[in-house]
Amino acid sequence: MMFQSPWFLLGTALAAVPVLIHLWYRRRLRKMAFPTLRFLRASEAQRFGWLRLRELLILTARCLFIIFLFLGLARPVLKSRLFAIGRLSSVYLVLDNSYSMAYGDNFKRMKKLAQQVVARYSSDSEFLIVPLCSERDRVLGTWKTKNDALDSVERLRLTYRGGSIAKSLASEPSREAKHEIDYVYVGDGQAVNFRDFPVESADNGKGNYYWVQVSTGTNIGISAVALKDPVTVAQDEYTLQITLSSYSSRTWSGRIGVASGEHYSERECRLEPFAEGSFDLDLPAQSLTGEVRIFDDSLLVDNVYYFCKVLPKKIGVLLVGDSPYLKHVLTSGTAISGSFDVQAAEALGAADLRKHDVIVLNGLLEISESELIRLADFQRRPGTGLIVVLAGGAGANLRESVSGSCLLGEAVLPKGYVTLEWIAHDHPVFAIFGESGALQDVQCYGYLRIEAEKGVLARLSGGDPFLVVRDNLAVFSTPLTPQHTNFVHSRAFVPVMLRLMVNLVTRQQRKEYRVGEVVTLPGTVRTPAGELLHPGDQLSMPGFHFHDGETLAVNVLPEEGDLRVMGPERARVLGVSGIDPQRDLAGSDLSNLFLVLALVLILVELALLWLR
Amino acid sequence: MNTSRKYLDPEVLARISRLDLKARLVVEGFLSGLHSSPFKGFSQEFADYRQYMPGDELKRADWKVYGRSDRFYIKEYQEETNLRAYILLDKSGSMGYGKKISKLEYAKYLGASLAYLLHRQKDSVGIATFDRRIDEIIPPSARRAKFMLILRAIEKARPGGETNLNEVLFELAQKMRRRGLVIVLSDLLDDPDGVLRALRSFRYRKHEIIVFQILDRDEVEFPFNESAVFADLEDGREMIVTPQLVQRRYRERFKEFLDFCHDSLLESRIDHTVLYTNTPYDKALIAYLQKRVRLK
Numbered sequence: 002m003m004f005q006s007p008w009f010l011l012g013t014a015l016a017a018v019p020v021l022i023h024l025w026y027r028r029r030l031r032k033m034a035f036p037t038l039r040f041l042r043a044s045e046a047q048r049f050g051w052l053r054l055r056e057l058l059i060l061t062a063r064c065l066f067i068i069f070l071f072l073g074l075a076r077p078v079l080k081s082r083l084f085a086i087g088r089l090s091s092v093y094l095v096l097d098n099s100y101s102m103a104y105g106d107n108f109k110r111m112k113k114l115a116q117q118v119v120a121r122y123s124s125d126s127e128f129l130i131v132p133l134c135s136e137r138d139r140v141l142g143t144w145k146t147k148n149d150a151l152d153s154v155e156r157l158r159l160t161y162r163g164g165s166i167a168k169s170l171a172s173e174p175s176r177e178a179k180h181e182i183d184y185v186y187v188g189d190g191q192a193v194n195f196r197d198f199p200v201e202s203a204d205n206g207k208g209n210y211y212w213v214q215v216s217t218g219t220n221i222g223i224s225a226v227a228l229k230d231p232v233t234v235a236q237d238e239y240t241l242q243i244t245l246s247s248y249s250s251r252t253w254s255g256r257i258g259v260a261s262g263e264h265y266s267e268r269e270c271r272l273e274p275f276a277e278g279s280f281d282l283d284l285p286a287q288s289l290t291g292e293v294r295i296f297d298d299s300l301l302v303d304n305v306y307y308f309c310k311v312l313p314k315k316i317g318v319l320l321v322g323d324s325p326y327l328k329h330v331l332t333s334g335t336a337i338s339g340s341f342d343v344q345a346a347e348a349l350g351a352a353d354l355r356k357h358d359v360i361v362l363n364g365l366l367e368i369s370e371s372e373l374i375r376l377a378d379f380q381r382r383p384g385t386g387l388i389v390v391l392a393g394g395a396g397a398n399l400r401e402s403v404s405g406s407c408l409l410g411e412a413v414l415p416k417g418y419v420t421l422e423w424i425a426h427d428h429p430v431f432a433i434f435g436e437s438g439a440l441q442d443v444q445c446y447g448y449l450r451i452e453a454e455k456g457v458l459a460r461l462s463g464g465d466p467f468l469v470v471r472d473n474l475a476v477f478s479t480p481l482t483p484q485h486t487n488f489v490h491s492r493a494f495v496p497v498m499l500r501l502m503v504n505l506v507t508r509q510q511r512k513e514y515r516v517g518e519v520v521t522l523p524g525t526v527r528t529p530a531g532e533l534l535h536p537g538d539q540l541s542m543p544g545f546h547f548h549d550g551e552t553l554a555v556n557v558l559p560e561e562g563d564l565r566v567m568g569p570e571r572a573r574v575l576g577v578s579g580i581d582p583q584r585d586l587a588g589s590d591l592s593n594l595f596l597v598l599a600l601v602l603i604l605v606e607l608a609l610l611w612l613r
Numbered sequence: 614m615n616t617s618r619k620y621l622d623p624e625v626l627a628r629i630s631r632l633d634l635k636a637r638l639v640v641e642g643f644l645s646g647l648h649s650s651p652f653k654g655f656s657q658e659f660a661d662y663r664q665y666m667p668g669d670e671l672k673r674a675d676w677k678v679y680g681r682s683d684r685f686y687i688k689e690y691q692e693e694t695n696l697r698a699y700i701l702l703d704k705s706g707s708m709g710y711g712k713k714i715s716k717l718e719y720a721k722y723l724g725a726s727l728a729y730l731l732h733r734q735k736d737s738v739g740i741a742t743f744d745r746r747i748d749e750i751i752p753p754s755a756r757r758a759k760f761m762l763i764l765r766a767i768e769k770a771r772p773g774g775e776t777n778l779n780e781v782l783f784e785l786a787q788k789m790r791r792r793g794l795v796i797v798l799s800d801l802l803d804d805p806d807g808v809l810r811a812l813r814s815f816r817y818r819k820h821e822i823i824v825f826q827i828l829d830r831d832e833v834e835f836p837f838n839e840s841a842v843f844a845d846l847e848d849g850r851e852m853i854v855t856p857q858l859v860q861r862r863y864r865e866r867f868k869e870f871l872d873f874c875h876d877s878l879l880e881s882r883i884d885h886t887v888l889y890t891n892t893p894y895d896k897a898l899i900a901y902l903q904k905r906v907r908l909k
Contacts, residue, residue: 030853031841036707036802037832038845038852040866041859052858 002591003086005076005120012071019063059609066602073595078121089123091178093208094150096157097133097188097215099164100516100561104217107189108159111215114582115154115187117590118213119147129174132157133164133188143175161516161542163558167197182208186577189217190566198575212572213580219249221272222562223306226293231429231503234340235286235312243280243293243306247272248563259284261291286312290545290552307545309512309554313340313503317356320345322363324390326481326489330498341502348372354379359386359502364480367396376402380473386505390477391449406471410450413465418444421488422462430458430470430500439493445486448479473505513554516540522548622893623714623722639726639894640733662686696736697753697793699820700724700763701785702770705744706847707802708827709772711890716827719890720798721767723825723897727796728767730898732760737793740766743781744773750785753793775847779807783814792819796901801826801874809877816881823884823904825897826874830889833871835863 004010078086096115102108119128128150129142145153166186188194190212222245229240247253251274258267259282272278282293289312295304318331318341331343346352349372354360360379362368368376380387389403393412400409421443424431434440445461456471461478469476479486488494518540520526526534529544540546546553572579665674665685678686702724708717724740731738732755739753740763749766751759778799789795795815801808801824815822830836837856844851871887878885886900 027842027853031839032851033837033841033843034710034846035831035843036710036800036846037867038843038850039802040863040870041843041852041854052855 002077002079005078007075009071009075012074013068015071016064016067018067019060023060055609055612059606062602062606062609066599066606069595069599069602073592073599077591077595079591086121087123088121088126088183089180090126090183090209091144091180092119092122092126092128092150093131093170093182093184094118094128094154095131095133095166095169095184095186095188096154097164097186097191097194098157098160099134099188099191099194100159100161100557101163101189101191101217101564102215103159104189104220104564107215107217111187111189112154112157114213114215116151117582118185118187118580119150119154120590122147127179128153130154130157131169132160133166133169133186133194134160134162135169142173144178161557161561162539163517163561164194165197166194167199183211184208185211185213185580187213187215189215189564190572191217191561191563192565192567192571193560193563195567195571195575198577210575210577211580212567212577213582214566215582217564217566219251220562220564221249221253221255221295221304222246222559223293223295223304223556224277224559224562226306226308228310228312229281231313231500231507233313234315238283238285239310239312241282241284241293241308241310243282244277245270245272245280245295246277246559246562247275248565250274256296257282257293258296259291259293261285261288264288264291267296290554305543306556307513307543307554309545309552311507311510311512313507315340315342316358316502316506317342318344318359318361318502319352319354319357320361320363321349322347322361322365322390324361324363324481326494327361327363327498330495340499349375355382358384358506359388361388361390362399363390364392364482365399366392366394368398368402370398373398373402384506384510386473386475386502388475388477388501388505390479390481391451392480393447393449395449403474403476406456406474407451407453407466407469407476410452412447413450414447415445415463418446419448419461419463419465420444421459421467423460425458428458428470429504430497433496433500434493440491440497443486443488443491443493445479445488447485451476451478468501470501470505475501475505512551513556514540514546516543516555516557524549526553623719623890637729639722640730640898662688696731696734697791698727698731698736698738699753699785699789699793699795700727700738700740701782701795701797701799702740702742702767703744703776703778703797703799704742704748704770704773705776705778705799705802706772706774707776707800710832710846711829712831714890715772716800716829716890717770717772719888720825720827721770723827723888723894724796724798725764725767726894726898727901728760728763730901732757738763741785742766742770743785745775745777745781747781747784748773750788772846776803778803779811782808782811786811786814786818786820789815789818789820793821794904795820795822797822797824798827799824800828800832805870805873805877809874809881812878812883813881816883821904823901824878824886825900826871826885826887828887828889830891833864833867833889835860835867 094115097111098108102111122128124147126147127144128147129144130150130153131142170184223243224246225244227242227244229242241259243257243259245257253272255270256267257270257280258265261284264285266282266284268280268282270278270280284291289310291308293306293308320327320331320343324345328343328345331341344357348365349360349362349368354375360376376387379385387402389399391409395409403409421440424434424440426432426434431440440459445467448461448465448467451466451469453466453469453471456469457466458470459467461467465478467478469478479488481489483489520534520536520538520540523536525548526538526540527547528534528540528542529546530542534540534546540555543556546555567575567577569579662675662678663686665687669687673687675686675688678684702720704717708720709715711718728738728740735755737753737755738760739751741750742748748770751763751766754760778801782797797812812822812824835856840853840855842851843854875885875887884900884904886897888897
């Protein structure tokens with residue numbers, strides 16, 4: 002046992018005071034000769050025994066009270082095998098203020114544990130307080146004294162963000178560390194927090210890595226809230242598809258509800274352990290903004306999802322060039338095709354582009370310079386999309402019109418055909434196909450080679466892109482004719498084209514964001530707390546935000562709801578020593594124990610005084 | 614108060630130094646107050662006439678005087694017996710207790726007074742002083758020289774060690790072979806059963822016994838208020854006592870002790886009189902004289 006304020010131990014000498022008072026009082030008592038003490042002894046023998054015992058007990062209680070009081074003030078601590086007391090180190094103290102710490106009173110417990118950790122170091126140690134989630138990616142930290150570190154821990158606030166320990170440890174201190182470095186992370190140890198943690202940290206010999214474990218529980222969270230059918234133009238109502246994730250080892254049954262304006266509906270849900278499930282809720286077509294809420298769960302804030310949806314509207318399409326298949330797609334009498342207002346033209350010419358939302362250039366070899374300029378203006382308009390279906394070659398202006406997305410190469414005529422080898426299943430355009438293989442039989446007999454660094458949604462065998470989408474521009478490398486591809490006969494052709502058009506038109510109308518994203522919108526964004534965010538600022542809290550008369554919905558990262566923690570095996574691989582607060586920290590500070598004992602002794606004395 | 618009767622007050626008497634004088638003052642003061650003279654008239658030696666008073670026995674009327682003077686007169690006689698009296702004076706440590714006068718002092722004055730009264734009535738009187746053993750013993754005698762020895766023995770009695778009433782009384786009972794009146798002056802603070810057995814042994818030897826149990830009021834009432842270290846006068850053992858806590862039980866116990874003494878002694882036909890150190894001596898002397906009357 003060690004004492005952090007050993008000078009208080011001198012106070013234990015005051016325990017002699019009650020004894021001295023007792024002896025002085027005894028000496029001060031009048032001595033009387035009396036002949037009939039036998040009657041006192043006879044009648045009160047038992048009672049005198051008790052009174053004498055009581056007197057000794059009271060005296061003992063008083064002495065112990067003083068001893069325990071000063072022992073408590075001397076702040077005794079037990080030595081720990083793993084996390085020794087009085088260490089002299091330079092400590093990187095990474096404090097988990099990510100949103101997952103909102104579980105129960107974990108954040109409060111984390112701060113208390115962090116203060117216990119700080120208290121265990123010697124007064125000459127230095128501390129770099131590193132919040133797991135901060136406004137900036139890299140923080141210039143200053144070394145603090147023990148007392149300042151304790152204050153900093155106390156002032157730390159919970160955020161709604163997710164965190165990365167690796168990123169936090171990249172913080173640059175104001176100067177070199179004076180002592181051996183301890184890296185101490187205090188938090189729930191969510192597996193996602195360690196995703197970028199370097200495996201070689203175990204062997205680099207640059208410091209000791211500790212994880213002070215804040216135990217956490219299980220959770221059910223809302224992973225996504227999306228339009229069930231993002232293509233069809235809604236008539237009276239539309240359907241929200243709510244994806245719930247279970248991070249619990251138990252089957253969960255509960256309710257979810259959606260509230261939008263005066264509309265409210267809810268339904269029962271059930272999730273198997275560690276499973277994901279989608280549940281539909283219908284809303285009136287005019288209810289585009291609202292909240293989805295899970296009931297009966299522990300982590301409260303991720304039980305709410307703020308949504309702000311943009312429903313597909315009737316899209317005006319200008320088909321330029323001969324495109325009977327596309328025309329057939331857009332004008333056939335299906336419910337989906339009813340969402341389009343289609344006009345066809347041989348060339349852009351002098352057509353008024355403002356009337357259209359999507360322009361499809363099908364099989365053109367070149368466009369004029371004025372058309373190039375007009376297309377550029379058209380693309381800059383919000384809610385527009387340009388689809389370029391390349392023919393066997395492309396002129397300079399046409400190449401220029403797609404240069405923001407890709408570079409066009411030479412025409413390719415493969416021997417036989419090439420197949421569609423890969424598609425981006427997670428992209429909204431292809432999301433409905435999943436692993437169904439609807440596009441596996443697509444063949445191309447000739448195409449124009451294109452190069453694109455980003456935005457490739459489909460590739461042909463051999464690696465050449467089939468479809469590139471960037472911003473509101475989509476480029477097909479293959480002419481959509483039966484002579485060049487059987488895609489036009491594929492059952493996936495119609496939905497892919499329709500979803501592509503809707504996606505192009507609506508992608509610029511994004512109204513849902515995640516905490517931690519950087520504001521890119523021009524002007525200012527007003528947070529639910531009334532703060533104004535400017536471009537470059539990070540969104541820091543969930544809720545409805547306001548920008549230029551528009552409502553934006555901001556939600557926490559879904560992964561923060563995943564409370565599964567790094568396991569011991571993973572910790573061993575990463576070279577992180579787990580500190581169990583119960584075993585290695587809790588109870589090591591015996592101050593409270595002794596102060597409570599002192600209080601108990603006061604009560605004992607009062608009880609003894611009362612017992613006559 | 615009659616000048617001579619004031620010496621019946623123990624406190625007043627304590628101011629006088631000479632024991633023989635004390636004894637005389639007590640007895641004279643006592644006798645001067647005996648208006649009805651119930652203790653005269655049993656001797657054969659004529660003392661005086663006096664007028665008949667209501668309550669006097671008619672058989673004591675002198676009918677010859679009545680015939681001559683047509684008035685009732687009673688003939689008074691001086692008492693004259695061959696009574697042998699033993700005064701047993703307990704001078705154990707516990708007898709040394711008392712505020713203004715100690716129990717031993719009270720007992721000494723009372724013993725001297727009784728001795729004086731006995732001597733004055735021409736009875737034989739002896740004394741034994743003792744604590745845990747017999748200290749001094751003077752056999753009964755009616756001679757004045759012996760009486761003076763008795764007074765001296767009483768005077769030099771000082772509080773001693775522990776009481777051993779039981780054995781001492783047995784021993785005295787064996788030494789007193791001729792029957793007589795045994796006057797015990799003691800606080801009886803010993804094993805009550807043992808003391809009772811010892812006193813009964815006097816009865817077996819045909820002695821008449823009168824016990825004056827001398828106590829201090831404090832012993833009965835335990836009137837203390839402050840906590841104190843109480844030391845036993847005999848064995849010296851000490852106790853810290855908070856009187857308020859023990860007072861009631863103590864009084865009960867002491868009363869039980871007194872009641873036991875009284876009932877047991879009366880049952881054994883032993884006269885028992887409790888005297889406190891502030892009790893006037895006439896109570897004791899009356900008790901003695903009543904006893905003596907019964908002995909006639």
